[in-house]
Amino acid sequence: MQFYGTEISSRLLLGTAQYPSPAILAAAVKSSGTGIITVSLRRESTDGSGAGFWDGLRETGCRILPNTAGCHSVQEAVTTAHMARDLFGTPWIKLEVIGHSDTLQPDVFGLVEAARVLCADGFQVFPYTTDDLVVGEKLLEAGCELLMPWGAPIGSGQGMRNPDALRAMRAHFPEVPLIVDAGIGRPSDAAQAMELGMDAVLLNTAVAKAGDPARMAAAMAQAIEAGRAGYEADPMERRDMAVPSTPVLGLAEFA
Amino acid sequence: MKIIVNAKPHEISATDLKAALHELGFACSSVATALNGTFVARGNREAVQLTEGDRLEVLAPMQGG
Numbered sequence: 001m002q003f004y005g006t007e008i009s010s011r012l013l014l015g016t017a018q019y020p021s022p023a024i025l026a027a028a029v030k031s032s033g034t035g036i037i038t039v040s041l042r043r044e045s046t047d048g049s050g051a052g053f054w055d056g057l058r059e060t061g062c063r064i065l066p067n068t069a070g071c072h073s074v075q076e077a078v079t080t081a082h083m084a085r086d087l088f089g090t091p092w093i094k095l096e097v098i099g100h101s102d103t104l105q106p107d108v109f110g111l112v113e114a115a116r117v118l119c120a121d122g123f124q125v126f127p128y129t130t131d132d133l134v135v136g137e138k139l140l141e142a143g144c145e146l147l148m149p150w151g152a153p154i155g156s157g158q159g160m161r162n163p164d165a166l167r168a169m170r171a172h173f174p175e176v177p178l179i180v181d182a183g184i185g186r187p188s189d190a191a192q193a194m195e196l197g198m199d200a201v202l203l204n205t206a207v208a209k210a211g212d213p214a215r216m217a218a219a220m221a222q223a224i225e226a227g228r229a230g231y232e233a234d235p236m237e238r239r240d241m242a243v244p245s246t247p248v249l250g251l252a253e254f255a
Numbered sequence: 256m257k258i259i260v261n262a263k264p265h266e267i268s269a270t271d272l273k274a275a276l277h278e279l280g281f282a283c284s285s286v287a288t289a290l291n292g293t294f295v296a297r298g299n300r301e302a303v304q305l306t307e308g309d310r311l312e313v314l315a316p317m318q319g320g
Contacts, residue, residue, distance in 0.1 A: 015320030025318075040319025041287060043261040043312070046280035050315020054285055057316065067319050075292070082294040083287035083314055154320070204320035 001199055003177060004092070004124040004145055006063070008200070009035040011224050012190075013065065013179065014217065015204025022056055024213050029060045032217035037062045038094055038202065040069050041084055065126060067094040072107070074114045081118050093118060094126045094148070094181075094202075104154040104182075108135045112142055119143025128181050131165035133172050140176065147176055148202065151193060152183025155205045159189035163196055170197035187216075187223035194227025195235070258309045273300035276313065287314045 001008050014034040019025035029037060039057060044050045057064065066084035071077035074097060081093045097114050099107030106129050115125050119142055127139050131149040139147060149169060152158035160166060161183065169178055180193040181202040190201050201224055210216035257266055260279060269275040272288065272295060288295045289312040295303055305311075 015318075017318040017320045019318070038319050040317045041314040042317035044281060044286050044315035048282050048285070048315075050317055051282050051285040053318065054316040069319055079289055079292065079294050080314075082296075083289060086294070086297050087285070087287040087314070087316065 001177065003126075009033075010221070011194070011200040011228060012221050013038065013181075013200060013202040014207065015202070016057070017204055018208035019213060022053075025208075026056065026060065027214040028207050028217040029062065031214045031221075032207070033221050034217075035062055036065050038065045038067050038204070039088070040067050041080060041087065063092070064088050064090055065092050065094050066090070067128075068096045070098070071096060072098050072101075074110045074117070077110070077114045078117050081114075081123060085123065091122055091124045092126065093123050094128060096128045106130055106150070108132065111135075112138045115139055115144055116142040126179070126181075131162055131169055133168060136169060136173060136176075140173075145176070146179065147173065148179045148181035150182045151180045151189065154182040156183055157185025157189075157206055158183055159185055160192050160196070163192065166193070166196045166198065184220075187219045190220050191223040191227035191230070194224050195230050197231050200224075256305065256307045258305055258307070258311055260311045261313055267305075270304055271301055272303040272305060272311075275305055275311070276300065279313075281313055285315060288312065289314075 010033050012032055012034045013036045014032050015038045016025055066088050068077040068080040071080055077097045097107045097110035099105050111127055115127050118125050125144050126148055127144050128148050129135055136147050152161045177199045179200040179202055180198045184190050184203040184206045193201050207213050207217045257264055267275050267278050269278045291310050
């Protein structure tokens with residue numbers, strides 16, 4: 001699988017926020033097996049704390065996917081994306097244009113507009129979007145080559161709130177990489193996303209806020225692998241009634 | 256002159272952005288800058304002249320999801 005022509009080694013993308021310590025973050029990144037980590041940009045103090053964090057990230061060897069988290073307007077998101085490209089030296093940007101501060105729901109109108117501006121400027125945009133098919137089409141028209149629908153609101157850990165919509169996205173965009181971004185709480189949620197045919201999962205809080213983040217990172221990686229294998233193996237159809245699995249032919253008669 | 260750096264007032268003697276960052280004590284290689292809401296690329300900092308009351312944003316890598 002490729003994102004913008006780059007071969008992807010792991011279907012798990014991991015966020016770097018909210019870990020109890022830098023050492024635990026590093027352990028979680030390692031045990032997740034991820035090749036892509038997300039980062040943000042915030043105001044720097046003159047003690048260079050951001051520079052120290054950046055040094056730690058580089059040691060992981062992972063590709064960096066900077067985000068525009070916290071941006072509520074097109075202008076904020078576009079400016080932040082430019083600053084991220086200048087700082088991290090990557091055309092990749094996880095584009096967030098937030099509509100509501102309580103639900104953190106994407107402002108899909110602003111998202112499409114910002115995506116159009118950034119794609120035209122050579123960015124490779126990873127848009128954090130809803131599971132709406134028409135919005136997905138507009139993002140692809142804007143120049144995005146992949147989509148990142150939410151599973152549930154950011155940080156909520158609710159799992160796949162609308163699996164039917166994600167299944168519809170898979171059917172509607174068979175060739176477009178789909179990454180579930182946000183809402184994963186447990187390994188079973190990640191497995192479900194993959195069983196629905198998603199190509200990858202981006203998660204953060206579910207690992208960072210687990211009692212043992214490194215162990216949870218490994219569990220998520222296993223769930224994602226299992227879910228993907230299950231999808232590729234073409235699961236059986238559900239049935240409403242029981243069907244015997246043991247052959248009825250040759251059953252003895254005792255009465 | 257007085258400029259606003261990350262929402263706090265600072266008195267500086269430098270007149271261009273690159274020199275101002277140095278004077279303010281930022282590690283120039285690991286920050287990104289925007290002046291009055293407009294992105295300024297690393298390579299353009301020396302050419303950007305500051306004026307009284309300018310609002311400078313200096314951002315660095317931070318944990319993110």
